[in-house]
Amino acid sequence: MLDYKNIRNDFPILQREVNGKPLVYFDNAATSQTPQQVIDVIVDYYSNYNANIHRGVHRLSQEATDKYEEARLKVQAHFNAKFSHEIIFTSGTTHGINLIANGFSSILKKGDDIIVSALEHHSNIVPWQMLCERTGASLKVIPMNKEGELIMYDYDNLLSTNTKLIFVNHISNALGTINPIEYIIEKAHQVGAAVLIDGAQSCPHIKPDLQALDVDFYVTSAHKMCGPTGQGMLYGKEAWLKKLPPYQGGGEMIAEVTFKKTTYADLPHKFEAGTPNICGGVAFGAAIDYMNSIGFENIAKYENELLEYATQKLLEIEGLRIYGTSKHKTSVISFNLDGIHPYDVGTILDKMGIAVRTGHHCAQPIMDFYGIPGTIRASFAFYNTKDEIDTLVTGVKKAKMMLM
Structure with missing residues (x-):
């Protein structure tokens, strides 16, 4: 069983604030954070x-x-x-x-x-x-x-x-x-x-x-x-x-x-x-x-829980589309809101202390396949939590309301 509460204490950066809000770091596919032990x-x-x-x-x-x-x-x-x-x-x-x-x-x-x-x-x-x-x-x-x-x-x-x-x-x-x-x-x-x-x-x-x-x-x-x-x-x-x-x-x-x-x-x-x-x-x-x-079996199991939870919660938002729906995937969700540029959503999320990646993610042929300029990518690690996912969902809803 993965003890994410104690694990989070190993990462000093997770204790900081961004724009006056607790940092929610969902850009792990770009780079993970570094524990105090390292x-x-x-x-x-x-x-x-x-x-x-x-x-x-x-x-x-x-x-x-x-x-x-x-x-x-x-x-x-x-x-x-x-x-x-x-x-x-x-x-x-x-x-x-x-x-x-x-x-x-x-x-x-x-x-x-x-x-x-x-x-x-x-x-x-x-x-x-x-x-x-x-x-x-x-x-x-x-x-x-x-x-x-x-x-x-x-x-x-x-x-x-x-x-x-x-x-x-x-x-x-x-x-x-x-x-x-x-x-x-x-x-x-x-x-x-x-x-x-x-x-x-x-x-x-x-x-x-x-x-x-x-x-x-x-x-x-x-x-x-x-x-x-x-x-x-x-x-x-x-x-x-x-x-x-x-x-x-x-x-x-x-x-x-x-x-x-x-x-x-x-x-x-x-x-x-x-x-x-x-x-x-x-x-x-x-x-x-x-x-x-920590154990890679524990990591995989917990991150899959985060993936399933985030997928369910995000799909409850009307007009949100997820790209990449394979049954065999890891804890990455790329999504867009209908009619809204991903960069604009990412900017609003940052004001709320939520770090996601926006753009083509150095994979432009994929974006060309879908006919889109890019996506909002939330990528989860074993030190993330469902509460943070709830914060992301709230942020996406707020961005949608502000940009529609």
Whole structure:
């Protein structure tokens, strides 16, 4: 049983006011809030062992190195990667996607196909378009239906021996749809294609088992998981990571440098050029510890209760439409009020201390599919409450009355 009252005490920001009202934070799909336990780790790093890693023989460097690599082991264990060197620390999901896109520039050629889905964030569209421009490969799209689900029949028909790469988000950031990635991965491997899964929206809610999924690449961001911004991870199967060239050149990623030739370091350092976000890595490990202490089964169950409650209450408002009605979704509700621009609603809600996201949510093709400029997105986390949802409903009703 999740004790949300005590959990809320772990988050200092939830105690503040916005515009004279208690903060109601429903923008968790953009970034989650950070508990005191993780903040303390950040303060401890800069207060007691701030130093560059892997390169120093002095005590601070050794301590920082140990903490950083301990965090990598925590990430490995959490996601059930086979080897710790399959975990590459990045600045976030976008960095991880671009790293793989850059690597495949040397592999793809004209006549090859890559596949994305209609539900993707721009970060999982634009890098592949750029990859196609560089290589001559073709980009194909798995279409969606009005419920916000991918059409698997069309996915099957897109697959061929020319398919080399497939990129799909685990959960849609705009609609909350949970995609059937197990099916997508299995079918892709049958034609010899590799699969990258964007896990930015899934990892705050569920605990992916990367070996069970048999996925080739998986990316996520720490700031979606109660961790710091500017930190993330890329998982790649060892065989693939050894095959791909380095993404950046510099210190740390080398074995030996001469003016005639440079040889590269072993995994994971081959892909970690320069001084990393050391504190971010350590704090990422602390955030994983924190979320596991609550339990992902508890998190999923409670957030589903919030989703069902909010869906019921919002649909009682006349003229409110929810976009993304899949039976398999997480705690995200995108909605609009008939005849009212989402930005105007969001502005009024902010005056009431309610933080929601408005716009296309970096998923403009989804909005084009529905023929709308954007939505109001309320995204819930395990530290939110039904009372806060009631406040949101009241706020939406007030906005409707003021704007009609």
